[in-house]
Amino acid sequence: MHSPELLKGTLQTIVLKVLKDHGKMYGYEITQRVKELSDGRILLTEGALYPTLHKLEAEGLLKTEVVNIGKRIRKYYLLTAPGKALAKDRVSEFVDFINTMSSVLQVKVG
Amino acid sequence: MHSPELLKGTLQTIVLKVLKDHGKMYGYEITQRVKELSDGRILLTEGALYPTLHKLEAEGLLKTEVVNIGKRIRKYYLLTAPGKALAKDRVSEFVDFINTMSSVLQVKVG
DNA sequence: TCTTATGCATAACTCACTTATGTATTGCTG
DNA sequence: CAGCAATACATAAGTGAGTTATGCATAAGA
Numbered sequence: 618m619h620s621p622e623l624l625k626g627t628l629q630t631i632v633l634k635v636l637k638d639h640g641k642m643y644g645y646e647i648t649q650r651v652k653e654l655s656d657g658r659i660l661l662t663e664g665a666l667y668p669t670l671h672k673l674e675a676e677g678l679l680k681t682e683v684v685n686i687g688k689r690i691r692k693y694y695l696l697t698a699p700g701k702a703l704a705k706d707r708v709s710e711f712v713d714f715i716n717t718m719s720s721v722l723q724v725k726v727g
Numbered sequence: 728m729h730s731p732e733l734l735k736g737t738l739q740t741i742v743l744k745v746l747k748d749h750g751k752m753y754g755y756e757i758t759q760r761v762k763e764l765s766d767g768r769i770l771l772t773e774g775a776l777y778p779t780l781h782k783l784e785a786e787g788l789l790k791t792e793v794v795n796i797g798k799r800i801r802k803y804y805l806l807t808a809p810g811k812a813l814a815k816d817r818v819s820e821f822v823d824f825i826n827t828m829s830s831v832l833q834v835k836v837g
Numbered sequence: 838t839c840t841t842a843t844g845c846a847t848a849a850c851t852c853a854c855t856t857a858t859g860t861a862t863t864g865c866t867g
Numbered sequence: 868c869a870g871c872a873a874t875a876c877a878t879a880a881g882t883g884a885g886t887t888a889t890g891c892a893t894a895a896g897a
Contacts, residue, residue, distance in 0.1 A: 622884075623824045625853065626732025634832045645875050654831045658823075665854055667877060689862050689875060708832055713768075714733045715825055715836045721764045722744045722818055726825045727837025732853075735884065755844050775885055777846060799844060799893055 624659065628669055630711050631659070633678070633696065633704035641682070641693045644670060670694055678703055734769065738779055740821050741769070743788070743806065743814035751792070751803045754780060780804055788813055 635650055636642055642650065648661045673679045678700035682693040696704060719726055745760055746752055752760070758771045783789045788810035792803040806814060829836055 620736060620820055620824075621855080622736025623821065625735035625884085626730060627828065628853080631831055638833060643875080644877095645873095651831060655827045656830070658827045659831060662855065663875090663877080664856070664879090669853090671877090686875090687862075691875070708834060710730060711733070711828070711832065712834055712836060714730075715828075717765045717768045718737065718821070718825075719837070720766070721741055721761060721769060722821065723748060724818060724822055725837060726822060727829075727835060731886075735853085738885080753844080754846095755842095772886065773844090773846080774848090774887070779884090781846090796844090797893075801844070 627711070628661070628665055629673065630704075630707040631661075632666070632669060632673070633700065634708055636679070636694060636696050637701060637704040641695050643691045643693050647694075673700070737821070738771070738775055739783065740814075740817040741771075742776070742779060742783070743810065744818055746789070746804060746806050747811060747814040751805050753801045753803050757804075783810070 631651060632647060635647055635654075639650060644663070644666055648663070648666060651659050651661055670679065674681060674694070677697055679694045680697055682695070684691045684693060715726065741761060742757060745757055745764075749760060754773070754776055758773070758776060761769050761771055780789065784791060784804070787807055789804045790807055792805065794801045794803060825836065
């Protein structure tokens with residue numbers, strides 16, 4: 618992504634929505650899915666992603682399932698009920714934001 | 728605006744585009760115009776706006792005209808040629824960002 | 838008269854992110 | 868088969884665009 622500043626404040630929204638759409642996922646998988654969905658334009662950094670996942674878990678919005686794959690561990694994340702609700706709220710908040718910005722910048726999107 | 732985090736990285740874009748559309752404007756006027764265009768949802772803070780205007784001016788993207796209104800001063804800002812070019816770039820960058828986010832979040836906007 | 842609006846400006850602080858670093862397994866390639 | 872890239876987790880230090888707080892001054896309205 619060109620200007621990483623624009624991404625600010627979207628990380629939680631992205632994580633929550635991707636988990637809602639794709640169900641149980643682990644961290645690395647999320648980065649790959651987002652990369653795919655964004656055509657390589659959004660590359661989540663681990664330094665941002667993992668602390669965010671831990672924070673959402675601590676707040677009860679995500680729960681985890683640790684699985685052993687050979688000798689490697691994989692930590693799956695799933696939305697809880699409050700997590701699902703938040704995902705919905707965050708997405709609509711983002712849509713509102715886009716609509717507001719479209720008015721200010723006088724651009725059409727979609 | 729609900730989540731001010733989302734605004735991060737949009738301030739320069741907003742200032743440049745509003746100046747492009749409305750021509751010569753002073754700081755306070757910009758805050759009012761943006762408030763109007765956003766239906767009260769985007770309230771630019773002076774602590775962010777003035778430093779941004781000064782920075783853009785220092786970079787030769789804006790030029791100023793100081794006018795005395797009674798005993799009060801007013802500092803008008805205008806886009807320079809590079810400023811106009813940047814305004815255009817920033818807006819299309821933002822549109823790209825919206826389109827990318829729409830793909831990731833699987834939402835329709837507009 | 839006193840509060841709100843107009844109008845500028847700067848300094849201290851915050852916090853979500855980037856950058857850097859660390860550890861370890863697995864798969865590919867020359 | 869050696870070495871690099873990819874997979875997979877994690878945390879700590881640093882950055883920087885914003886918020887919050889503060890300051891000064893004039894004009895308008897209740």
